[in-house]
Amino acid sequence: MSRRHSGGAMKTNGLPLPGPRKRLGQNFLHDPAVIEQIIDLFDPKRGDRVVEIGPGRGALTGRLLDRLGSLDVIELDRDLVPHLKEVFTDRGRLTVHEADVLSFNISKLATNKPLRVIGNVPYNISTPLLFHLFASAGTISDMCLMLQKEVVDRMVAEPGSKSYGRLSVMVGWYCKVSRGFNVRPGAFTPPPKVDSSIVLLQPHSKPPAAVEDLSFFAEVVRSAFSQRRKTLRNALKQLMSESAFEEASVDPGLRAEAISINEFAQLSNAAWKARE
Ligand code: SAM
Numbered sequence: 001m002s003r004r005h006s007g008g009a010m011k012t013n014g015l016p017l018p019g020p021r022k023r024l025g026q027n028f029l030h031d032p033a034v035i036e037q038i039i040d041l042f043d044p045k046r047g048d049r050v051v052e053i054g055p056g057r058g059a060l061t062g063r064l065l066d067r068l069g070s071l072d073v074i075e076l077d078r079d080l081v082p083h084l085k086e087v088f089t090d091r092g093r094l095t096v097h098e099a100d101v102l103s104f105n106i107s108k109l110a111t112n113k114p115l116r117v118i119g120n121v122p123y124n125i126s127t128p129l130l131f132h133l134f135a136s137a138g139t140i141s142d143m144c145l146m147l148q149k150e151v152v153d154r155m156v157a158e159p160g161s162k163s164y165g166r167l168s169v170m171v172g173w174y175c176k177v178s179r180g181f182n183v184r185p186g187a188f189t190p191p192p193k194v195d196s197s198i199v200l201l202q203p204h205s206k207p208p209a210a211v212e213d214l215s216f217f218a219e220v221v222r223s224a225f226s227q228r229r230k231t232l233r234n235a236l237k238q239l240m241s242e243s244a245f246e247e248a249s250v251d252p253g254l255r256a257e258a259i260s261i262n263e264f265a266q267l268s269n270a271a272w273k274a275r276e
Contacts, residue, residue, distance in 0.1 A: 017057065017079075017080070017083055018077075018079045018080070020189065020190055021077065024076060024077055024122060025054075025121075025122025025123050025124050025125070026056060026077070026122075027120075027188040027189070027190060027191070027192045028056050028057050028059060028188060028189050029059040029060070029120055029146075029187060029188055030059065030187065030188065030189050031186070031187035031188075034183055034187040035059055035060060035063060036063070037181065038060060038118075038120075038144070038146070038180075038198060039060065039063045039064065039067070041144060041180050041181075041198065041200070042116075042118050042144040044064055044067045044068050044116070044118075045067070045068075046067070046068060046069055047113075048068060048113070048116050049109070049110065049111055049113040049114070049115050049116065050064060050068055050071055050072070050115070050116045050117075050118060051071075051072045051073070051074065051106060051109055051115055051116070051117050051118075052064060052071060052072070052073040052074070052117075052118050052119055053073075053074050053101050053117065053118070053119030053121050053129070053145075054074070054075060054076070054101070054119050054120065054121050054122060055073040055074075055075050055080075055084055055096075056075070056077075056080060056120070057080065057083065058083075058084055058087060058088060059120070060118065060119075060120065061073060061084065061088060061094070062087075062088060062091055064118070065088055065091040065092035065094060066091060066092070068092065069092045069093065070092055070093040070094075070095075071092065071093070071094055071095070072095045072097065072109055073094065073095070073096050073097065074097045074099055074101045074104055074106075075096060075097070075098060075099075076098070076099065076100050076101070078098055081096055081098050084096050101121075101125075101129060101132070102125060102128055102129065102132050105136070106132075106133065106136045106139070106140070107136040107138070107139040110139035110140075114139055114140060114141035115136075115139055115140045115141065116140075116141055116142055116143075116144075117133065117140055117142070117143040117144070117145075118143070118144045118145070119144075119145055119146070120145075120146035121145055121146065121147065123147065123148045123151070123192070123194070126147050126148065126151050127151075127167065130167075130171065131170075134170075134174040134175070134203075137174050137175070137203035138203070140203050141202070141203075142200065142201065142202045142203075143175075143200070143201040143202075144180065144198060144199075144200055144201075145198070145199050145201070146183065146196055146197070146198055146199075147196065147197060147199055148192075148194050148195075148196060148197075149182055149194065149195040149196055149197040150194065150195075151167070151197075152179055152197035152198075152199045153197075154167045154168055155167055155168060155171045155177055155199055156168070156177055156178065156179050156199070159257065159258055159259060159260050160257060160258060161257075164257050165225045165228070165256075165257070166221050166222055166225040169221045169225075169261050169264055170218065170221060171201070172208065172261050173207055173208065173209065173211070173217075173261055173265075174201075174203055174204065174207075175201040175202055175203050175204060176201070176202040176204060177199065177200070177201050178199070178200050179197055179198070179199055179200075180197070180198030180199060180200055181197070181198055182195055182196065182197050182198075183195070183196040183197065183198065184196075208261055208262065209261055209262045209264075209265035209266075210265065210269070211265050211268065211269065212268070212269045212272045212273065213268070213272050216268055216271075216272050217264065217265060217268040219239065220236065220239055220240075220264060220267060220268040220271065221256075221264055221268075223235055223236055223238070223239060224236055224256035224259070224264070225256045225257075228255060228256050228257060229255070230255070231252060231253050231254065231255060232245070232250070232251075232252050232253075232254055232255065232256060232259070232267075233245070233252035233253065235256065236267075236271075239271055240267070240270070240271035240274070241271075241274065243270075243274065244267060244270040244271040244274055245267070245270075247270040247273075247274075248263065248266035248267040248269070248270040249266070250263050250266065250267050
């Protein structure tokens with residue numbers, strides 16, 4: 001059954017356009033000033049290898065093509081694909097991948113140049129999308145993503161703040177992260193119920209802290225924050241003994257929100273070695 005917000009199909013260049021699909025997180029950007037601000041911040045240059053995730057009706061796509069001459073986009077909504085192919089043909093070489101970005105191997109698009117990734121992405125898949133992109137971090141030079149503001153607050157949070165959590169630690173381990181700017185709901189059609197933010201990410205060429213085993217590190221971080229009111233001693237008792245805290249010089253009486261990325265790495269390394 002259709003889950004469109006609005007009834008009638010729109011038409012552009014003679015092609016019928018479906019109404020926005022809530023299920024696909026379709027909130028289309030319409031504010032030209034915001035679109036220009038995003039393009040200026042991303043600063044695409046001819047010769048850059050750029051991939052856009054979720055082009056939708058092409059609010060960013062056209063401006064990207066004007067600057068780049070060539071662009072790859074990944075769009076899941078097959079009803080939008082013919083529109084994208086027709087509307088932008090005379091503005092550059094557009095390659096449309098009709099696919100779910102979560103099962104699309106982005107690395108395969110990298111050539112001798114690393115990829116630059118941009119997208120006003122569906123908010124309902126933000127976290128899995130970020131981790132999917134991190135898995136290809138070695139082939140990506142930078143990313144400019146529009147996400148729910150509350151998610152960006154968590155991504156950029158520092159230890160000791162209310163928003164600091166699993167996402168802050170994991171994002172910080174993979175990437176240098178900074179907020180671009182915030183965007184009000186009125187910039188989109190239909191307006192989302194939440195504020196949005198642009199976030200800039202640059203995968204580290206060398207992680208900020210050496211980690212013996214990445215999946216164990218991720219498990220330690222997840223467990224520490226899953227019971228964030230508990231002390232680390234209690235939250236991590238299944239994963240490590242008191243001696244791991246001693247070896248890592250981390251106070252087991254602290255809570256997860258007080259621990260830096262480097263301290264999480266030391267803790268997980270000490271516990272990992274003790275397992276061997
Ligand atoms: N970039 C457009 C804009 O700014 O107006 C559209 C943004 S809209 C928030 C998100 C877009 O991502 C939609 O076009 C939607 O169909 C697409 N999308 C949703 N889930 C997707 C997925 N798993 N893989 C690829 N595209 C997806």
